[in-house]
Amino acid sequence: GEDVEQSLFLSVREGDSSVINCTYTDSSSTYLYWYKQEPGAGLQLLTYIFSNMDMKQDQRLTVLLNKKDKHLSLRIADTQTGDSAIYFCAENKGAGGSYIPTFGRGTSLIVHP
Amino acid sequence: NAGVTQTPKFQVLKTGQSMTLQCAQDMNHNSMYWYRQDPGMGLRLIYYSASEGTTDKGEVPNGYNVSRLNKREFSLRLESAAPSQTSVYFCASSVQGRYGYTFGSGTRLTVV
Numbered sequence: 001g002e003d004v005e006q007s008l009f010l011s012v013r014e015g016d017s018s019v020i021n022c023t024y025t026d027s028s029s030t031y032l033y034w035y036k037q038e039p040g041a042g043l044q045l046l047t048y049i050f051s052n053m054d055m056k057q058d059q060r061l062t063v064l065l066n067k068k069d070k071h072l073s074l075r076i077a078d079t080q081t082g083d084s085a086i087y088f089c090a091e092n093k094g095a096g097g098s099y100i101p102t103f104g105r106g107t108s109l110i111v112h113p
Numbered sequence: 114n115a116g117v118t119q120t121p122k123f124q125v126l127k128t129g130q131s132m133t134l135q136c137a138q139d140m141n142h143n144s145m146y147w148y149r150q151d152p153g154m155g156l157r158l159i160y161y162s163a164s165e166g167t168t169d170k171g172e173v174p175n176g177y178n179v180s181r182l183n184k185r186e187f188s189l190r191l192e193s194a195a196p197s198q199t200s201v202y203f204c205a206s207s208v209q210g211r212y213g214y215t216f217g218s219g220t221r222l223t224v225v
Contacts (some may be wrong), residue, residue: 005190008153031211031213039217040219041219042203042216042219043205044216045213045215048213098144098161098163098164099207100146101205101207102158102213103155104155105155
């Protein structure tokens with residue numbers, strides 16, 4: 001199976017909340033990340049959470065981490081059309097004193113007016 | 114602007130041609146990475162360099178070589194391009210994997 005799994009699509013109405021879910025495999029990951037990719041652009045770091053935290057809030061973004069189930073979620077409050085993008089979950093995997101990020105396949109968020 | 118710079122932004126190659134993708138970062142990061150992104154496949158790691166002077170294979174290294182020229186620069190070389198290497202290539206850097214990864218804007222490569 002894949003190291004990091006995410007659903008491929010999510011469709012919401014403008015103003016609603018969006019919740020994007022992710023499961024990962026490496027329990028030793030120290031950092032978990034959410035990235036956003038707009039069409040034709042590179043990946044932009046949205047937020048990250050340390051493995052010793054359960055929740056992190058940053059303006060409209062809330063990240064929840066369940067280490068027992070290796071489950072990570074990203075909630076976007078009051079979703080706007082400008083939030084339409086692909087969202088990638090990533091975990092850090094230890095590799096000989098450094099870390100390698102492993103990404104999911106990305107969730108395409110479509111926001112309808 | 115500080116960040117990761119990739120050149121070129123677009124490239125079309127014929128099968129069998131060679132080329133080098135350039136990547137440079139000015140954030141004094143130790144680690145650098147090359148990914149390819151294909152539709153429906155997410156990002157797959159080609160090679161990475163944990164620190165200056167070291168390089169290691171990632172998930173899909175076949176057909177590629179890399180050089181960590183100095184702390185700032187990490188290049189990716191295709192010796193004999195194949196249509197299967199048509200993709201978008203991203204370079205990224207980090208402080209040894211902590212505090213997130215900074216990505217370049219990508220190189221869109223087409224091999225015909």
